[in-house]
Amino acid sequence: MRPSTSVASENNLAVKRKKPFVSVQNIETGFVYIILIIFAAMYIIPFLWLLSGSLKTSSELFTHPPIWIPKQLQWSNFTTAFSEFPFLLYLKNTLIITFSTIIGAVFSNSLIAYGFSRIEWKFRDGVFILVLATLMLPFQVTMIPLFVLFKNFGWIGTYLPLIVPAFFGNPFFIFLLRQFFIGIPKELSESAKIDGASEFTIYWKIIMPLSKPILTTVVIFAFIGAWGDFIGPLIFLSDNKLYTLSLGIQQIMSENDPRWTLLMAVGVAMTLPVIIVFFVMQKYFIQGITFTGTKG
Known part of the structure; x- marks a missing residue:
């Protein structure tokens, strides 16, 4: 038995050597x-x-x-920038707008997506196609009508034009959430209905806990959009005490002699939170994008 074993091992070695x-x-x-x-x-x-x-x-x-x-x-560029530039004030304004936008984006879009994916009603698919069609309208097209509307409401010069629209849905977020919700087994909803649960109870206690990956994706996109938004604050904010970081930096750059090293220091401070948020949530972010693409 030993000779045959040695011959077999030699043959295996020869095969491994021949493998490119x-x-x-x-x-x-x-x-x-x-x-x-x-x-x-x-x-x-x-x-x-x-x-x-x-x-x-x-x-x-x-x-x-x-x-x-x-x-x-x-390193003094950072301390000088934060002392000469009202960084903390603009940071506070940016955080107020950003977190309010995230809350509105998560709640409104998930609720709308639940209606498009889990509830049967007439013309549902047609209305959903109409919602998706609004993706083709850039903000520049609706900018003037929105400004006139918010001016009539008396909201110009406040945070409201930057926060309130987030509570009325975003077509891109609605699409992502709807595709994910469709992949959740309907048997869960049917079992809950048999137990007497309402649609809102099913949405809040069953669908939402199972949708952490896609909700994290929405949070990341909403955070990046609100954190770096420049056009919105430029149009709707008139008081420099309400300026966001992006708008405040632009005001410094518009001066006759901008101090570029200080601007870069503020730019690093603005970029780091986005990087941190992504790396902290990247696991759920990747899951959300993957599951949304495979379920339908």
Whole structure:
């Protein structure tokens, strides 16, 4: 038995040696990684340049050829920017608008999506197509009618034009949530109805707890949209005490001699929360996008 065993092991070794190290699958995998690295670099390099510029002196910032690593890190750019720039005031305004928008986006869009996915009613699909059609209307088209409407309400110069629309649905969020809700087994809803649960009870106690991935996706998109919004505050806010971070930075840039290193320091402070939110919630975000694409 021993000779046969040794012969078999030698044959296995020979087969392994004949197997090419570079296969078609390895080449395809390597090509995919190269493409991903290139696209990742396109997004990472600008942020690294922003971070580098926030730690430079003004002379180093405009040096040619450019330098990536400053000779001496200028951490004072951050303290100077926060002292000369009303960062905390604009941060508070931005957080008020952002968190209010997130609450409105999660509640209103999930409720509307529940009606489009779990409740049978006449012309439901036709109305849903009409809602999706509004995705083709850019904000620039509805900007003037909205301004006139909010002016008649007396809301210009307040947070209301930036917060209230979030409580009336967003077609993109409605689509994402509807596609996810459709994938939840209807047997759960039917069992709850047999036990006497109302539609709102089913929505709140069954559907919502099962929809954490897609709700996290909506939170991330709503956060990014409200956090970096510039056109909305520019149109509807007239008091600089109500300015958001994006609008406040623009006011500094419009001055005759903008201090670019300080602007970059504020830019880093604005970008970090978005990065942190994404990395904290990326697990649920990826699940939400994946499940939405596979269920329908």
